[in-house]
Amino acid sequence: MGRFRRGAIAGVLGLAALMGGTGVAEAGKVSIGHFIWVGYGPLYLARDLGYFKENGVEVDLQVVDDSSLAMAAQAAGKLDGVATTVDDILKYRSGDFCFKAVAVLDDSAGGDGIVAAKDIADLAGLKGKTVALNEGSTSQFWFSYLMKKAGLALDAVTVTNMTADAAAAAFIAGHVPAAVTWEPNLTLVKTQNAGKVLVDSSTTPGVIVDVLEFSCKFVEEQPEDVKGIVLGVQKAMDYIKTNRTEAYAIMAKGVGGYLENPKDFADAASGVRFYDKDMMAAYLGTAGAPGAVAEVIKLANEIWIDLGRMKAPVAVADVVDPAFVR
Structure with a gap:
């Protein structure tokens, strides 16, 4: 099981709905799954303020509260991407299931x-x-x-x-x-x-980190859409800095669930750090010189293998594409 938030029943129903979809990606249309977590608020902020549309992308955000269900839906071709933690995605990478983290959303800073x-x-x-x-x-x-x-x-x-x-x-x-x-x-x-x-x-800053990942096929075939999404998220991060109260209200309404009250969302947000463009770039680094993400992946490989959750380590290049944040 991946990171699990409230609403398991909703997650199962959401997966059933996703599995009934066509799973056919169209240029300019992107589906992203996520569980309910304060760190995914910027996705809704970028959507509702029109930042995705400014970059020619229509984003469908779908709540699937158990990340393992979201990853299963993506593996089945019913989602283009998933928002979850760095350590979590390693457990799903295989020769048959390829995806790349292209942006950093937040890290847990007391939450x-x-x-x-x-x-x-x-x-x-x-x-x-x-x-x-x-x-x-x-x-x-x-x-x-x-x-x-x-x-x-x-x-x-x-x-x-x-x-x-x-x-x-x-x-x-x-x-x-x-x-x-x-x-x-x-x-x-x-x-x-x-x-x-x-x-x-x-x-432990930079250890529990949420990223946005997309299937390798999607990244390769629709790079302009990926670029538009990353730019939209980065613009949303800047909006949070200058319009915090308004941003929290929009994000609370979008994420919903136990965070639908703006005060509850604000309280939860006090325990995370949202990543702006510079923080994203520093954390992911470059293909030739990976950032702090490399150490987290190294430790996660060791831990999940020790605990029997993985059989072999995953390389940084297998799950990270740092180009888009720059």
Whole structure:
């Protein structure tokens, strides 16, 4: 399972609808799947402000809340692209399923975290304890990344598999001593004095990163559409900087779900960093000199292989095309 947000039933129904579509791409028309996440708001901002149309592209944004379902729809030719995290896409790359990340949308800067009992002082204090998290998801990748950085073995803890919301609920109820979850659950733990946030993603910038990827066939056959989409997203990022309140209202309405209230969207946005053109270019780098994305892909390869989620490493060039952000 990929990164999972609220609305699994909607995701399954959305996949069924997608699988019933034609899957035939037309020049100037692009379909993008995503789950509900604050970081995908700029896609709606670019659509609703007409930035995509300025570049001759009509974009159809479809909510499929489980990224594994969205990736399956793309593999079946029912979507041109998917917005999800860097670590997530590696698990799906194969000789039969080719795609490239062409833009960076955001990274988690406090929106994800580990909650723990008050007597647990650090990651080493988790050794021998049970940690609730969503196996195979970005939560597990990030937790494993932290463990590796701290020099701790991945099997030093016992993992119990739950969605991030269920993990938080189990922790607050006292059923597990630690959990990996995200906002608003981190704030809920603090306000209910149920424990503490042991570490959050503000300490790991550039690790939990959302990208926009398209099938290799689409990139090769419709490069002008890809270029138009990236330019539209970059213009939306600039709009956020100068018109934050208006941007949040538009993005909240577009993304919908648990983020449909502009205040809730703004609260969630405080835990992410939106990437402008320069940040995108720096993160992806160039074909000859990849940016920080290369280190994340290296670590994700190691972690997913160790956890049995991948059989062989994926090269940066296999999943990243840095040309469009420039």
